[in-house]
Amino acid sequence: MIARSELKKELINAGIRPSVQRLAIYEYVKSHHTHPTADVVYDALRDVLGSLSLTTVYNTLKLFVDAGLVQLLTIDDTFRCFDGDTTSHAHFRCDSCGRIVDLKIKSDFLAMVDGLGGFEIKEAQLYLKGICPICKRKN
Amino acid sequence: MIARSELKKELINAGIRPSVQRLAIYEYVKSHHTHPTADVVYDALRDVLGSLSLTTVYNTLKLFVDAGLVQLLTIDDTFRCFDGDTTSHAHFRCDSCGRIVDLKIKSDFLAMVDGLGGFEIKEAQLYLKGICPICKRKN
DNA sequence: TTTTATATTTGCAATGATTTCAGAAATGAA
DNA sequence: TTCATTTCTGAAATCATTGCAAATATAAAA
Numbered sequence: 575m576i577a578r579s580e581l582k583k584e585l586i587n588a589g590i591r592p593s594v595q596r597l598a599i600y601e602y603v604k605s606h607h608t609h610p611t612a613d614v615v616y617d618a619l620r621d622v623l624g625s626l627s628l629t630t631v632y633n634t635l636k637l638f639v640d641a642g643l644v645q646l647l648t649i650d651d652t653f654r655c656f657d658g659d660t661t662s663h664a665h666f667r668c669d670s671c672g673r674i675v676d677l678k679i680k681s682d683f684l685a686m687v688d689g690l691g692g693f694e695i696k697e698a699q700l701y702l703k704g705i706c707p708i709c710k711r712k713n
Numbered sequence: 714m715i716a717r718s719e720l721k722k723e724l725i726n727a728g729i730r731p732s733v734q735r736l737a738i739y740e741y742v743k744s745h746h747t748h749p750t751a752d753v754v755y756d757a758l759r760d761v762l763g764s765l766s767l768t769t770v771y772n773t774l775k776l777f778v779d780a781g782l783v784q785l786l787t788i789d790d791t792f793r794c795f796d797g798d799t800t801s802h803a804h805f806r807c808d809s810c811g812r813i814v815d816l817k818i819k820s821d822f823l824a825m826v827d828g829l830g831g832f833e834i835k836e837a838q839l840y841l842k843g844i845c846p847i848c849k850r851k852n
Numbered sequence: 853t854t855t856t857a858t859a860t861t862t863g864c865a866a867t868g869a870t871t872t873c874a875g876a877a878a879t880g881a882a
Numbered sequence: 883t884t885c886a887t888t889t890c891t892g893a894a895a896t897c898a899t900t901g902c903a904a905a906t907a908t909a910a911a912a
Contacts, residue, residue, distance in 0.1 A: 628899095653898065677827065680825045700838070703836040706831075752869085764890090766892065
């Protein structure tokens with residue numbers, strides 16, 4: 575868990591004014607590694623904060639993604655979810671339970687791609703899908 | 714370009730009855746490596762075939778994806794597109810022109826991921842984003 | 853502190869890609 | 883041909899996401 579004051583500094587350093595809503599949303603995605611959707615963040619924070627608009631959650635998360643503070647995941651084709659961990663790692667989505675799991679990688683994603691001369695790479699995502707160990711044991 | 718009769722066989726082998734629409738859609742995604750959306754396929758084929766419904770295109774592409782004949786790409790978070798090439802390769806999406814490019818990979822995606830014990834992997838996608846060589850030269 | 857300007861939030865309506873659904877058409881079997 | 887099943891169609895519905903204009907909060911100036 576990162577301290578609130580530390581998170582506040584990160585927002586300011588990124589040129590983002592740390593409003594009550596923004597700080598709460600930032601704290602949520604940085605402390606929950608569950609890859610929440612905007613809706614999940616909204617449901618979790620609407621009670622904590624006095625009031626909160628779903629639009630604010632969408633706008634704020636987009637702000638964070640554009641600033642490079644948060645990753646946008648499109649591993650599930652029916653909704654977007656967010657990851658406060660911006661270090662390089664892969665994601666696995668279980669076809670059975672829908673859970674999204676972080677996976678460590680051995681080296682940089684780009685190391686395994688050919689013919690990247692001339693390309694400027696700003697982002698890389700490795701998505702794996704299948705059945706997770708928990709669901710596999712159940713069947 | 715693959716022969717029509719060959720494509721027909723592939724559909725039958727996958728347990729899919731090769732209707733006129735299905736064969737046309739299958740031929741389109743197998744011969745165009747432009748990663749089209751359902752809408753693009755619809756626009757391209759509605760004139761060729763006498764009539765065609767966008768619903769049919771969506772249903773048919775989903776059918777192909779479920780059968781493993783076609784890949785579904787979610788590299789762009791605002792729409793889904795399709796790739797008739799099911800061999801293992803990476804995709805690059807240019808932030809400037811939106812073009813999606815195929816990239817060769819040096820080895821299997823899974824080789825670089827740690828801690829996959831217990832997971833059953835059915836699908837893997839490596840998405841890269843940034844600026845393509847053509848757009849880079851223009852700026 | 854008050855005033856003023858600017859940035860942020862809010863709630864609702866609109867958007868647009870995708871899906872559902874029920875009827876129409878095509879296909880295959882008998 | 884007749885019947886049963888599959889496939890296709892077009893319009894309506896869905897739902898995550900965004901646009902917008904009004905309301906609120908914040909910061910700077912007076």
